[in-house]
Amino acid sequence: MSALIEPKVLKGFRDFLPERESQRLAIIGRLEESLRLFGFPPIDTPVLEYAEILLGKGGGETDKQVYRFTDHGGRDVALRYDLTVPFARFMAAHLSELPLPFKRYHAAKVWRGENTQRGRYREFMQVDFDIVGADSASADLETLLLIRECMQRLGLERFTIRYAHRGVFSEFLSGLGLSDKSVDVLRIIDKERKIGREKAGMMLSEIVGDALTAKIMDFITVGASTMDTLEKIKAAAGDSADGMARLTELSRCLSDLGYRDRFVLDPSITRGLDYYTGLVCETFLSDLPEIGSICSGGRYNELASLYTRQSLPGVGASIGLDRLMAAMEELKILPPAAAGPSVLVFFLEDALLSSYHRYAAELRAAGIPAEVFPENKKLPAQFAYAEKRGIRFALIHGQEEAAKGTVGLKDLRTRESWQDLSPAEAVEKTKELLR
Amino acid sequence: MSALIEPKVLKGFRDFLPERESQRLAIIGRLEESLRLFGFPPIDTPVLEYAEILLGKGGGETDKQVYRFTDHGGRDVALRYDLTVPFARFMAAHLSELPLPFKRYHAAKVWRGENTQRGRYREFMQVDFDIVGADSASADLETLLLIRECMQRLGLERFTIRYAHRGVFSEFLSGLGLSDKSVDVLRIIDKERKIGREKAGMMLSEIVGDALTAKIMDFITVGASTMDTLEKIKAAAGDSADGMARLTELSRCLSDLGYRDRFVLDPSITRGLDYYTGLVCETFLSDLPEIGSICSGGRYNELASLYTRQSLPGVGASIGLDRLMAAMEELKILPPAAAGPSVLVFFLEDALLSSYHRYAAELRAAGIPAEVFPENKKLPAQFAYAEKRGIRFALIHGQEEAAKGTVGLKDLRTRESWQDLSPAEAVEKTKELLR
Numbered sequence: 001m002s003a004l005i006e007p008k009v010l011k012g013f014r015d016f017l018p019e020r021e022s023q024r025l026a027i028i029g030r031l032e033e034s035l036r037l038f039g040f041p042p043i044d045t046p047v048l049e050y051a052e053i054l055l056g057k058g059g060g061e062t063d064k065q066v067y068r069f070t071d072h073g074g075r076d077v078a079l080r081y082d083l084t085v086p087f088a089r090f091m092a093a094h095l096s097e098l099p100l101p102f103k104r105y106h107a108a109k110v111w112r113g114e115n116t117q118r119g120r121y122r123e124f125m126q127v128d129f130d131i132v133g134a135d136s137a138s139a140d141l142e143t144l145l146l147i148r149e150c151m152q153r154l155g156l157e158r159f160t161i162r163y164a165h166r167g168v169f170s171e172f173l174s175g176l177g178l179s180d181k182s183v184d185v186l187r188i189i190d191k192e193r194k195i196g197r198e199k200a201g202m203m204l205s206e207i208v209g210d211a212l213t214a215k216i217m218d219f220i221t222v223g224a225s226t227m228d229t230l231e232k233i234k235a236a237a238g239d240s241a242d243g244m245a246r247l248t249e250l251s252r253c254l255s256d257l258g259y260r261d262r263f264v265l266d267p268s269i270t271r272g273l274d275y276y277t278g279l280v281c282e283t284f285l286s287d288l289p290e291i292g293s294i295c296s297g298g299r300y301n302e303l304a305s306l307y308t309r310q311s312l313p314g315v316g317a318s319i320g321l322d323r324l325m326a327a328m329e330e331l332k333i334l335p336p337a338a339a340g341p342s343v344l345v346f347f348l349e350d351a352l353l354s355s356y357h358r359y360a361a362e363l364r365a366a367g368i369p370a371e372v373f374p375e376n377k378k379l380p381a382q383f384a385y386a387e388k389r390g391i392r393f394a395l396i397h398g399q400e401e402a403a404k405g406t407v408g409l410k411d412l413r414t415r416e417s418w419q420d421l422s423p424a425e426a427v428e429k430t431k432e433l434l435r
Numbered sequence: 436m437s438a439l440i441e442p443k444v445l446k447g448f449r450d451f452l453p454e455r456e457s458q459r460l461a462i463i464g465r466l467e468e469s470l471r472l473f474g475f476p477p478i479d480t481p482v483l484e485y486a487e488i489l490l491g492k493g494g495g496e497t498d499k500q501v502y503r504f505t506d507h508g509g510r511d512v513a514l515r516y517d518l519t520v521p522f523a524r525f526m527a528a529h530l531s532e533l534p535l536p537f538k539r540y541h542a543a544k545v546w547r548g549e550n551t552q553r554g555r556y557r558e559f560m561q562v563d564f565d566i567v568g569a570d571s572a573s574a575d576l577e578t579l580l581l582i583r584e585c586m587q588r589l590g591l592e593r594f595t596i597r598y599a600h601r602g603v604f605s606e607f608l609s610g611l612g613l614s615d616k617s618v619d620v621l622r623i624i625d626k627e628r629k630i631g632r633e634k635a636g637m638m639l640s641e642i643v644g645d646a647l648t649a650k651i652m653d654f655i656t657v658g659a660s661t662m663d664t665l666e667k668i669k670a671a672a673g674d675s676a677d678g679m680a681r682l683t684e685l686s687r688c689l690s691d692l693g694y695r696d697r698f699v700l701d702p703s704i705t706r707g708l709d710y711y712t713g714l715v716c717e718t719f720l721s722d723l724p725e726i727g728s729i730c731s732g733g734r735y736n737e738l739a740s741l742y743t744r745q746s747l748p749g750v751g752a753s754i755g756l757d758r759l760m761a762a763m764e765e766l767k768i769l770p771p772a773a774a775g776p777s778v779l780v781f782f783l784e785d786a787l788l789s790s791y792h793r794y795a796a797e798l799r800a801a802g803i804p805a806e807v808f809p810e811n812k813k814l815p816a817q818f819a820y821a822e823k824r825g826i827r828f829a830l831i832h833g834q835e836e837a838a839k840g841t842v843g844l845k846d847l848r849t850r851e852s853w854q855d856l857s858p859a860e861a862v863e864k865t866k867e868l869l870r
Contacts, residue, residue, distance in 0.1 A: 004741065004742055004743065004744070005487055005488060005491070005741050005742050006742070007488065007524045007525075007527035007528040007739075007742035007743065008485070008488075008528065009480075009481055009484065009524075009528070010481060010483060010484065010485065010506075010510065010512065011508075013481035013483060013484075014481065015478070015479070015480050015481070015525055015528065015529065016477075016478055016479035016480075017478060017529060017532065017533070018476035018477060018478055018539060021476070021477045021478050021479050022476055022477055024479075025477060036773070036804055037776075037799040037802075037803075037804045037805070038776075038799070038804070038805075038806060039775060039776035039804055039805065039806035039824075041453035041454075041456070041457055041773055041775070042451075042453060042456045042457055042460060042773075043450070043451055043452060043453055043456050044450070044451035044456050044459075045444075045450050045451075046444055046445060046448035046449065046450070046558050047482065047514075047544060047546070047558060048445060048448060048502070048514075048546070048558065049444065049445065049448075050443070050445065052440055053440060053442065053443075056440070064507070065507075067483070067504075067506060067507075069502075069504030069505075070504075071445075071502060071548060072499070072500075072502075072548045073446075073548075075445065077445065079482075079483075089442045089444075090442075090450055092442035093442040093443065093444070093450065094450065094452060097452065098452070099820060099823035099824055101809050101810075101820070103806075104453060109482060111482075111483070113506060113507045113508075123481050123482060123483065131809060134809035134810050136809045136810045136811075137788060138782060138788055138791070138792070138807055138808075138809045138810065139809040139810075141788070141792055142792070142806070142807060142809065145792060145796070149799075249788070252789070253788055253789045253792065256789035256793075257789055257792060257793055257796070304442075306439065306440050307439055307440050307441070307442035308439065308442065309439070338471070338476055338477075340474060340476070341472075341473075341474035347573060353572060353573055353576070353684070353688055354687070354688045354691035354692055356573070357573070357576055357577070357580060357688065357692060358691075358692055361580070361692070364472040364473070364584075367472075368472075369471055369472045369473070369474055370472070370473075370474065371473060371474035371538075371577070372573055372577060373573075374536050374566060374569035374571045374573045374574040374577065375536075375569050375571045375573065375574075376571075385534060385536070388534035389474075389534055391474075
């Protein structure tokens with residue numbers, strides 16, 4: 001006997017058993033329904049791409065985390081680490097075939113060789129949606145409204161979508177003479193929710209000094225009302241700031257639509273990533289502030305500039321499905337796992353095998369999920385199996401029933417049972433009880 | 436300006452644009468409906484596994500094709516090349532948590548660095564389903580019936596599921612004294628459909644000589660009826676052959692159920708893979724014989740023996756989704772691509788942006804997919820966009836309508852239009868016309 005191989009998965013990777021996988025599919029199904037209502041169709045791209053496509057000619061902060069290797073043909077390839085970069089490549093590759101503005105969603109796995117200590121996974125799933133080809137308040141607004149729709153359709157009730165404008169923040173920093181330090185400042189502000197206001201202030205002070213830190217900390221403070229916040233931003237960043245009109249219009253529309261309680265204009269939202277240029281937003285659950293944003297996004301005005309000279313302004317957001325599922329589990333609002341089949345046809349006589357499969361076929365033809373217990377085993381084993389799978393009805397057809405041409409039906413939940421049914425009556429009875 | 440990166444995908448990999456991706460999702464949805472009716476729940480496993488798990492301690496024929504590399508942690512890892520091996524590892528890892536018999540399906544991508552010249556892809560999708568923990572005619576039968584159900588639900592009409600018994604074939608070869616050559620013989624027979632009878636005969640002759648080749652060629656010939664074929668197999672392999680009773684029972688049940696025209700007992704079906712021990716089957720389209728089998732499977736009685744000492748007999752099948760889609764395209768029975776949204780709210784006045792999004796929200800609340808054109812552009816551009824996206828209705832709300840508090844609706848297909856509707860009437864009218 002040769003030694004066994006331990007059946008383990010890689011650290012940061014997971015199996016999804018039927019219960020969890022059917023819940024994940026149900027969540028994706030609800031998100032897809034929201035996306036469909038907003039007119040976003042699906043696309044797919046390869047899991048593996050040229051490393052140059054994913055990392056650019058240089059290679060940035062993410063490089064260390066990327067699964068990168070040389071394939072059989074000597075190509076330098078990598079597993080995608082997000083859905084945004086492959087989408088940029090996709091847009092550049094298919095520009096002539098796509099209607100602009102172009103909307104799409106992509107629900108798929110991505111991989112990052114991250115430190116798994118903080119409950120992070122190395123294989124995780126994202127659902128991204130974007131509108132490309134329009135730099136407009138309407139596209140920004142649609143993104144925000146779709147995030148709201150997705151959260152509501154998942155049964156999340158206490159959530160807030162916080163938004164701001166990265167361009168306005170940049171103008172503000174430029175007014176303070178901090179343009180050359182803006183990347184560092186934005187990164188610290190982006191961490192503020194996690195590390196706390198005090199620590200963020202200390203880190204800022206080291207870079208820009210106390211006086212400017214005070215101004216920045218004031219700038220990122222939410223006002224008593226959206227109007228107040230807008231006024232404060234305007235006073236600090238200047239009314240001429242490119243994004244000010246956009247931010248004002250978005251705020252007005254959200255108020256017009258009666259969504260003021262869902263959306264908070266929050267200038268501390270900056271998003272760490274370099275590519276945002278306009279709207280930025282994050283979504284927080286009031287009951288689970290510690291898990292951070294479960295849907296984040298914003299506007300980037302040069303999506304695909306690595307691959308094409310055509311200007312492709314876009315706006316979109318990304319749902320972190322694993323974090324979302326963890327949150328829904330904690331809030332006890334995960335969709336129910338898909339049930340087992342409704343009926344188990346018991347296997348009582350070898351000679352009746354065809355009949356068992358015929359009855360199952362008749363149930364299925366009526367839309368009722370059914371299966372035949374695969375072996376002629378003792379009754380307790382078959383009952384135990386039905387219970388473990390959550391199967392509600394047993395269809396009984398032994399020698400006795402075969403002689404009469406009938407079947408018995410048993411509701412395993414209520415223990416009620418019906419005898420001497422014709423197979424067609426059993427189907428009808430099951431249908432009726434399932435209603 | 437820095438040089439652009441060419442936005443190309445790797446050879447053998449593909450993007451799926453909205454039309455094709457929504458068709459793929461529709462096909463998977465239909466398969467999932469069939470699987471649900473048969474009581475198969477979904478699972479998922481990691482894309483990346485330890486190479487040892489996927490390839491065993493040695494490493495077989497597939498090795499050259501496997502995407503294998505060393506990760507950041509120095510681990511020897513690989514992308515899965517099928518869904519069967521990860522499933523075996525999954526069963527061994529989760530035995531204590533799973534009800535036996537255990538059924539599951541897995542619809543996911545796999546990767547093989549194959550020669551792409553024959554229209555093969557390096558990234559492709561499989562839909563696998565299996566029943567583990569029962570070595571029975573009923574489980575074999577359920578697999579065959581589920582293949583039939585899947586094919587029918589996809590709208591395939593002219594298909595044949597050919598089945599045989601690998602164990603019986605082995606006994607036959609053993610009776611001819613060819614046990615030590617059985618792998619080679621089985622591989623040649625497996626190729627016979629592709630290379631032709633004559634060539635297969637020549638290749639066999641080289642290995643076993645003319646006399647035995649004649650016997651083998653006779654054995655793999657389908658008889659005039661299932662009964663004839665059964666008799667012929669029995670005469671050649673011996674009635675005592677383990678699998679003979681199973682094969683007879685399966686044939687009887689398929690006939691009892693009235694499916695004789697769908698299923699052909701065909702002793703030339705052997706499947707190349709080593710792990711099959713009992714039933715083997717392949718599915719052919721009568722109108723496209725050249726594409727080969729679109730759903731193949733069989734029984735393996737030691738699924739997970741690399742990872743556990745527990746015996747795990749199983750039976751299942753695998754649908755090659757890419758080949759299936761290519762066939763459905765050729766037969767012109769691909770499901771229609773998901774339509775764009777039903778309504779485009781035209782963007783006519785900047786000041787009315789909130790109203791546009793409110794009307795879209797009201798349509799969506801009634802279950803009607805709707806989107807707002809994202810910019811205030813000239814009418815022809817908005818009409819052209821609606822046409823490209825296949826959007827049926829335009830909702831019109833300009834200065835004039837705003838003054839009256841009404842909207843106009845236009846059916847872009849029939850050119851009919853309705854004026855002076857209240858927003859609620861427009862929703863009702865759209866609903867009515869979509870019915």
